[in-house]
Each structure stands twice: as C-alpha cells, then as structure tokens.
Amino acid sequence: MSAEEAAAQQQQQQVGGDPAPAPESQQLQQQQDPPTYRCLVLTGHGGYDKVKLQVKKGLPALAKGDVLVRVKACGLNFADLMARQGLYDRLPPPPVTPGMECSGVLEALGEGVQERRVGDKVLVLHRCGLWQELVAVPANHTFLMPEGMSFEEAAAIPVNYISAYMMLFDFGNLRPHQSVLVHMAAGGVGIAAAQLCKTVEDVTVFGTASASKHEVISQGGVTHAIDYRSRDYVEEVRKLSPKGVDIVLDPLGGSDTQKAFNLLKPMGRVITYGAANLLTGPKKNLLAMAKMWYNQFSISALSLMQSTKGVCGFHLGYLDVESELVSSAMSKLLELYGQGKIEPRVDSTYHFEQVGDAMRRMQERRNIGKVILLPEPKKEEEHVSNSHLHIPRTST
Amino acid sequence: MSAEEAAAQQQQQQVGGDPAPAPESQQLQQQQDPPTYRCLVLTGHGGYDKVKLQVKKGLPALAKGDVLVRVKACGLNFADLMARQGLYDRLPPPPVTPGMECSGVLEALGEGVQERRVGDKVLVLHRCGLWQELVAVPANHTFLMPEGMSFEEAAAIPVNYISAYMMLFDFGNLRPHQSVLVHMAAGGVGIAAAQLCKTVEDVTVFGTASASKHEVISQGGVTHAIDYRSRDYVEEVRKLSPKGVDIVLDPLGGSDTQKAFNLLKPMGRVITYGAANLLTGPKKNLLAMAKMWYNQFSISALSLMQSTKGVCGFHLGYLDVESELVSSAMSKLLELYGQGKIEPRVDSTYHFEQVGDAMRRMQERRNIGKVILLPEPKKEEEHVSNSHLHIPRTST
Numbered sequence: 001m002s003a004e005e006a007a008a009q010q011q012q013q014q015v016g017g018d019p020a021p022a023p024e025s026q027q028l029q030q031q032q033d034p035p036t037y038r039c040l041v042l043t044g045h046g047g048y049d050k051v052k053l054q055v056k057k058g059l060p061a062l063a064k065g066d067v068l069v070r071v072k073a074c075g076l077n078f079a080d081l082m083a084r085q086g087l088y089d090r091l092p093p094p095p096v097t098p099g100m101e102c103s104g105v106l107e108a109l110g111e112g113v114q115e116r117r118v119g120d121k122v123l124v125l126h127r128c129g130l131w132q133e134l135v136a137v138p139a140n141h142t143f144l145m146p147e148g149m150s151f152e153e154a155a156a157i158p159v160n161y162i163s164a165y166m167m168l169f170d171f172g173n174l175r176p177h178q179s180v181l182v183h184m185a186a187g188g189v190g191i192a193a194a195q196l197c198k199t200v201e202d203v204t205v206f207g208t209a210s211a212s213k214h215e216v217i218s219q220g221g222v223t224h225a226i227d228y229r230s231r232d233y234v235e236e237v238r239k240l241s242p243k244g245v246d247i248v249l250d251p252l253g254g255s256d257t258q259k260a261f262n263l264l265k266p267m268g269r270v271i272t273y274g275a276a277n278l279l280t281g282p283k284k285n286l287l288a289m290a291k292m293w294y295n296q297f298s299i300s301a302l303s304l305m306q307s308t309k310g311v312c313g314f315h316l317g318y319l320d321v322e323s324e325l326v327s328s329a330m331s332k333l334l335e336l337y338g339q340g341k342i343e344p345r346v347d348s349t350y351h352f353e354q355v356g357d358a359m360r361r362m363q364e365r366r367n368i369g370k371v372i373l374l375p376e377p378k379k380e381e382e383h384v385s386n387s388h389l390h391i392p393r394t395s396t
Numbered sequence: 397m398s399a400e401e402a403a404a405q406q407q408q409q410q411v412g413g414d415p416a417p418a419p420e421s422q423q424l425q426q427q428q429d430p431p432t433y434r435c436l437v438l439t440g441h442g443g444y445d446k447v448k449l450q451v452k453k454g455l456p457a458l459a460k461g462d463v464l465v466r467v468k469a470c471g472l473n474f475a476d477l478m479a480r481q482g483l484y485d486r487l488p489p490p491p492v493t494p495g496m497e498c499s500g501v502l503e504a505l506g507e508g509v510q511e512r513r514v515g516d517k518v519l520v521l522h523r524c525g526l527w528q529e530l531v532a533v534p535a536n537h538t539f540l541m542p543e544g545m546s547f548e549e550a551a552a553i554p555v556n557y558i559s560a561y562m563m564l565f566d567f568g569n570l571r572p573h574q575s576v577l578v579h580m581a582a583g584g585v586g587i588a589a590a591q592l593c594k595t596v597e598d599v600t601v602f603g604t605a606s607a608s609k610h611e612v613i614s615q616g617g618v619t620h621a622i623d624y625r626s627r628d629y630v631e632e633v634r635k636l637s638p639k640g641v642d643i644v645l646d647p648l649g650g651s652d653t654q655k656a657f658n659l660l661k662p663m664g665r666v667i668t669y670g671a672a673n674l675l676t677g678p679k680k681n682l683l684a685m686a687k688m689w690y691n692q693f694s695i696s697a698l699s700l701m702q703s704t705k706g707v708c709g710f711h712l713g714y715l716d717v718e719s720e721l722v723s724s725a726m727s728k729l730l731e732l733y734g735q736g737k738i739e740p741r742v743d744s745t746y747h748f749e750q751v752g753d754a755m756r757r758m759q760e761r762r763n764i765g766k767v768i769l770l771p772e773p774k775k776e777e778e779h780v781s782n783s784h785l786h787i788p789r790t791s792t
Binding site for chain 1: 485562566567569646649653662663665667668669670671692693694695696697698699700701702703704705706707708709710711714715716719721
C-alpha cells in the first residue's frame with residue numbers, strides 16, 4: 001500500500017486542516033475536473049496537528065482481486081493514536097494514510113473478483129490506508145454488511161469486535177461460569193468484550209472505567225464496574241472474587257500486566273493487547289516510555305508452570321486479514337449481530353476535518369464506545385452551529 | 397499428608413529393597429499380627445536406590461470425608477523421577493511416599509462420605525503418597541472406574557490424560573484442521589495427547605520419538621513421526637508445514653521451549669509442562685541444570701504481542717484435584733474411554749520391589765506408554781523366572 005500511497009502523494013493537493021470547500025463549489029469542481037478524493041494523511045510523528053486533510057487527484061489504482069470502496073465511515077483506534085506518536089510499528093513511515101477499518105459501498109471491481117457486486121455495502125479490515133473517501137482493497141478484506149446495519153455501526157465492528165472475539169474465545173477459551181476482567185471497559189474493545197461475554201452463560205465481568213461511565217457499561221454487560229481512578233482495582237476484584245479471575249484482557253501494559261497475571265486463577269490467562277499506559281498526552285512521553293520499559297512484564301517458562309497460567313499477546317495488525325481465523329471470527333460476529341446479541345456502540349462521529357478533536361476525545365478517555373470518522377465534508381451550517389458534532393448517546 | 401506420613405514412619409518396619417516374604421509366611425503373619433501394608437518410601441534424594449520398599453503397621457487413619465483404598469496399581473510419572481533427584485518441589489521432603497495416581501478398591505468409608513460404597517473400584521488422583529498398598533484419600537479425589545477397565549489401565553489415566561486433555565482443550569483450545577507438535581510422543585502424556593487429538597476432525601499431529609517407536613505412535617494417532625535423535629525436528633516440521641503449528645506441547649524445557657515458540661503460527665500457543673531436559677541420568681546433573689537455567693525460556697509482553705502468540709505453563713501438581721476443571725476433564729475422559737476413543741497404553745508393570753527397574757526404564761526412555769507399579773508382592777516363581785516383568789505389548 002505504501003508504494004501506491006507514495007505515487008498518489010505526488011498528485012496531492014494539500015488543504016491542511018481547514019474546512020472543506022462549500023458543497024456548491026465542490027460539486028462544480030467534480031463536474032469539470034478529474035475526480036478527486038479526500039483523505040487523511042499522517043505527515044509526521046507528533047501531536048494532533050500531524051494528521052492533515054488532503055485531496056488526492058484521480059482514483060486509487062485497482063489491482064487484480066481488488067475492489068474500489070466509496071468509504072462512508074471509518075473507525076478510530078488506539079493504535080492510530082500510538083501511530084501518530086510514532087509508537088506503532090505496523091504503519092509505514094509518514095507521509096502515510098492511517099486507518100485499519102471502514103465501511104462503504106463498492107464502486108468498481110478489479111479483475112477476477114467474483115464474490116462481490118458493485119453497490120454491495122461492506123465492512124473493510126486492512127492494515128492501513130482506509131481514512132480516505134475512496135480506497136482500493138483486496139476483495140477478501142471486505143465483508144458484506146448485514147441488513148439494517150448503519151455505516152457507522154459497520155465501521156465500529158472490525159477491529160474492536162474481532163479483537164475481543166479472538167481474545168475471549170480463541171486465546172481465552174471462555175466458558176460458562178467463568179470470570180473476566182476487562183480494562184477500559186467503556187472503550188471500543190471493552191464494550192465489545194462485555195457484550196461478547198454476555199453470549200456465554202453466567203460469565204462475571206469486572207470492568208474498569210471512570211465512575212461517570214458505570215451506568216452505561218453496566219447496561220452493556222459489565223457485572224461489577226470498578227472506578228480505577230478512586231479505587232485499587234486489584235483489591236476490588238479480590239474483594240468480590242478472592243480466588244481471582246479466569247481471564248484478563250490487558251490493554252494497559254507495564255506493571256498492569258503483572259497485576260493481571262497475579263489476579264489469575266490457576267489455568268487462567270492474561271491476554272495483553274496494548275500499551276495504553278504509554279499514552280499520557282498528545283505527544284510521545286519519554287518518561288512514560290521509560291517507566292513502561294522498566295515495568296515491562298516478562299515471564300519464564302518455570303514461573304508459568306509453577307503457577308499453571310498462561311500469557312498471550314494479541315495484535316490484529318500482525319494477523320493476515322484473509323486468515324481463516326479472522327474471517328471465521330467475522331462470520332460469527334455478523335451472525336451474533338443478526339441475532340441482536342451484539343450492538344456496536346457509536347460514541348461520536350467526526351468529519352475528516354475534525355480528526356484532531358476525534359483523537360483528543362479518545363486520548364482523554366471521554367468516549368464510551370467507538371469514535372467514528374466521516375469522509376464526507378462537514379456542511380456549512382454544521383460548521384457554524386457545530387450541530388453535527390455528535391454528542392454521545394448517553395450523558396457521561 | 398506429611399504429618400500423617402511422619403506418624404506412620406514411627407511404626408515402620410523397614411525391609412529395604414529385598415523381595416517380600418513368600419506368600420505363605422505373609423498370610424500367616426496377617427492372621428496373627430496387627431495389619432500391615434507395603435509402601436514405597438523416598439528415603440533421600442539421589443539414584444534409583446533411594447526409593448525403598450517398607451512395611452507399615454496398622455492402617456492409614458481415615459479423616460472425615462476420606463475413603464480407604466486397597467491399591468491395585470500405581471502410575472509412575474516423570475515428576476516422580478524428578479522428585480527422586482530432588483527436582484520437584486511439590487513433594488514434601490524425604491522420608492515420604494511418592495505417587496500421584498493409582499487405582500484400587502474401596503475398603504472403608506470415613507465419616508460423611510455419601511457418594512461411594514465399599515467395594516467401589518476407583519481411580520485416584522492425589523498430590524502424593526499413593527505408592528502404598530492401602531491409602532486414605534479424600535473421597536472427591538476418587539473417580540469411579542467404568543465397566544471393563546483394568547486396574548492397570550485405570551492407573552495409567554489420571555495424570556497423563558488429564559494433563560493432555562487440559563493442555564489441548566483448555567489452554568490449547570484445539571479445533572478442527574489445526575496442527576500440534578507432541579514431544580516424547582511415546583511417553584504417557586504423548587500417547588494420551590495423540591489419542592485426544594484424534595477426537596477432533598482433521599488434526600495433524602507431529603510426534604517426536606526414537607525411530608523404533610514410530611510404528612506404535614503412528615498407529616496411536618501421530619500423523620508425522622519424527623526421529624529427534626537423527627533429525628532436526630524443527631526442520632522436519634517446517635518441511636511439512638512451512639507456516640508452523642498451532643500448538644506445541646513442551647515437556648522438555650530449556651532451549652526447546654524457544655524452538656517451540658518460534659514454530660508457532662500466529663494465534664498459536666506453546667504449553668510447557670516439564671523439564672525432561674534436566675533428566676540426563678539417574679542422579680541430579682548440575683551441568684544440565686546450569687544449561688537449563690541458562691537456556692530458560694523467558695518472554696516479554698511486547699514480544700508476545702508482536703508475534704500474537706501465547707505461552708502457557710501447566711502442572712497438574714499445582715491444581716486442586718477437586719477443582720471443577722479437573723473433575724470435568726476426568727468426566728469427559730471416562731466418557732471418551734466408554735466410547736472407545738481413548739485407550740490407555742500400558743508399557744510394562746513392575747512390583748513395588750522392582751521400582752528401581754521401573755524408574756530406569758522410564759529414565760532411559762525405553763517405555764512406550766505407561767509404566768505401572770503393583771503393590772502386591774512378586775511371587776516366588778516370578779522372582780526366579782522373572783516372568784512377571786511385563787514385556788511391552790509390542791516390540792520396540
């Protein structure tokens with residue numbers, strides 16, 4: 001993807017973080033000029049201003065097996081925040097378009113694509129480059145959206161739900177009557193994990209989140225909400241479950257991974273999938289990195305045996321999207337969606353030109369559920385009234 | 397158990413490794429004197445001669461909830477070899493009776509035991525102390541033997557099959573079309589693991605064993621037998637499965653755990669459950685220990701995440717026998733036995749007075765399947781002709 005990106009860069013017309021042109025002038029431009037499409041580009045590592053809205057000319061090139069997707073909504077992930085700070089090694093170096101998930105409508109099919117039709121609504125999971133109005137991706141990185149699913153919901157599914165699913169049911173092997181500790185339970189993966197835990201009989205979910213989010217996460221499947229800001233979550237879990245828990249989903253890293261390991265029952269396992277403790281502010285924090293490194297969890301085979309526990313690392317970015325594991329997880333998830341058993345929770349939507357605000361919301365942990373980016377330009381009246389800046393569905 | 401042991405020790409009458417008295421004189425003794433029972437005692441750490449046959453007077457004390465078992469057959473495990481050398485921390489210090497599994501018949505019930513009857517045939521799993529003619533154990537450490545199961549088969553089940561079951565299906569979460577590398581595939585756990593893999597559709601089993609054992613393990617469920625003595629098993633696995641395997645069962649430890657980890661596919665996991673590499677001969681080998689320590693596998697949370705793999709440690713000795721996980725594994729196993737899907741393979745049987753020979757057989761990796769110890773005295777004619785020293789069912 002980075003070679004294509006580089007080629008496309010040469011045609012780019014940068015518009016910075018400014019609001020897009022008014023709809024009238026844009027329509028006029030589309031009729032007269034070669035096609036263009038809006039995209040977000042990470043121009044260097046640093047703060048929120050490093051992600052810029054740009055307009056590319058032409059169309060993304062369709063390789064054999066690719067489909068062209070008109071993107072309607074994109075997901076924002078913690079990995080994108082890490083990538084902006086230069087802390088995520090799965091994104092090619094800047095300038096590069098981030099974005100691992102989106103939803104949209106197929107506009108064209110590359111050679112050899114049999115199982116898709118123009119007009120199909122799809123969810124897309126791809127290593128990067130999806131924060132664009134138009135993207136070319138391999139057809140087998142797309143999944144058909146079920147009836148009744150909105151584009152915003154669709155963009156909220158791939159990364160969070162596949163991660164939660166694979167961690168809980170593949171590595172975790174979650175079974176009836178077990179217990180799970182979910183950190184950042186109001187985040188995208190956290191919300192997904194609690195919903196998925198509810199699909200298994202009598203699973204107890206401990207969820208950490210700030211107190212203002214407890215009502216929402218409790219409705220979403222968390223059995224015991226713990227305010228990690230005012231309480232020691234380890235003590236709280238031990239009070240309710242002296243023997244510990246069967247599974248910990250650990251997006252924090254550092255010393256919290258050790259705490260997670262200690263909280264496990266025999267045969268329990270911690271699944272570590274992030275380093276959110278690194279993200280203390282908008283820019284790379286060297287002290288946090290040093291602390292993280294110093295507290296990095298490491299374990300020997302002997303200690304694992306003597307405790308009869310497991311430690312797994314999960315990172316969707318290191319898995320092939322076309323692998324059977326990923327596609328089978330996605331099929332199961334779409335089935336669960338059809339049965340009403342999972343329901344993506346969209347926290348808020350931001351237009352591309354507001355990406356900095358979107359990132360700030362997630363960075364400051366103000367979201368409950370998924371933060372969505374919309375490629376379509378913000379309308380003039382919205383720009384004035386700010387009415388299109390979605391307010392979370394429930395008050396925080 | 398160690399307090400009871402200590403009390404019993406005071407009554408002991410040591411007979412060393414000598415053959416038991418002839419049956420006639422023994423019967424006479426039983427009619428006239430208070431009851432006695434034979435047991436094996438680890439008298440200190442070291443070579444084969446450290447396990448001695450002794451005779452205790454009286455009967456084991458029955459606590460509330462205990463049952464008295466007349467033991468018919470006991471299992472020998474790698475952990476027992478380690479314990480003799482002082483390398484297993486789950487056995488109390490010598491003098492102590494080893495033995496984690498046996499089968500037998502109930503002779504008496506302690507207060508409050510409801511779910512057992514005198515005469516019941518049972519399998520027993522207990523932390524230690526089972527290498528005795530008579531043992532008192534909690535009733536919930538016993539499991540009813542199904543119809544048609546011999547005492548030797550029953551003594552071959554608890555440790556090996558529960559370990560293999562929990563490693564493959566709990567930590568491993570083995571599913572159809574996956575692949576498993578089983579080291580020491582002709583050992584007790586190895587034989588059990590291959591049989592259990594066959595209960596799942598289309599699972600490929602790579603099994604390491606010396607060439608003379610290949611025919612037997614191939615019949616037992618191993619898809620690709622690898623002679624680790626003449627080949628590099630990593631290369632052999634890669635030749636057949638370039639992407640690696642989903643699960644490695646690792647009883648070796650040291651540098652082999654790292655090799656196992658490297659052989660895993662993404663989402664794969666190694667389950668390490670032993671340190672057989674430590675056992676280079678009958679006595680503790682300081683050089684092997686140093687090498688093991690030096691090559692000890694250790695991994696950080698970050699490396700796990702970047703490879704999207706898992707590492708689990710398993711040790712049945714650290715699990716409560718009454719835990720739901722263990723008892724549910726045992727129920728499943730007895731069900732599979734009833735369906736003819738698992739069949740314990742008894743390699744050989746040795747009387748208590750031959751325990752050194754039994755240990756040597758296992759130490760020298762000459763067994764295919766389980767080595768069994770029998771509490772009943774070797775008969776005089778056997779002692780002369782050696783006819784009761786079981787020859788493995790198939791030639792090696």
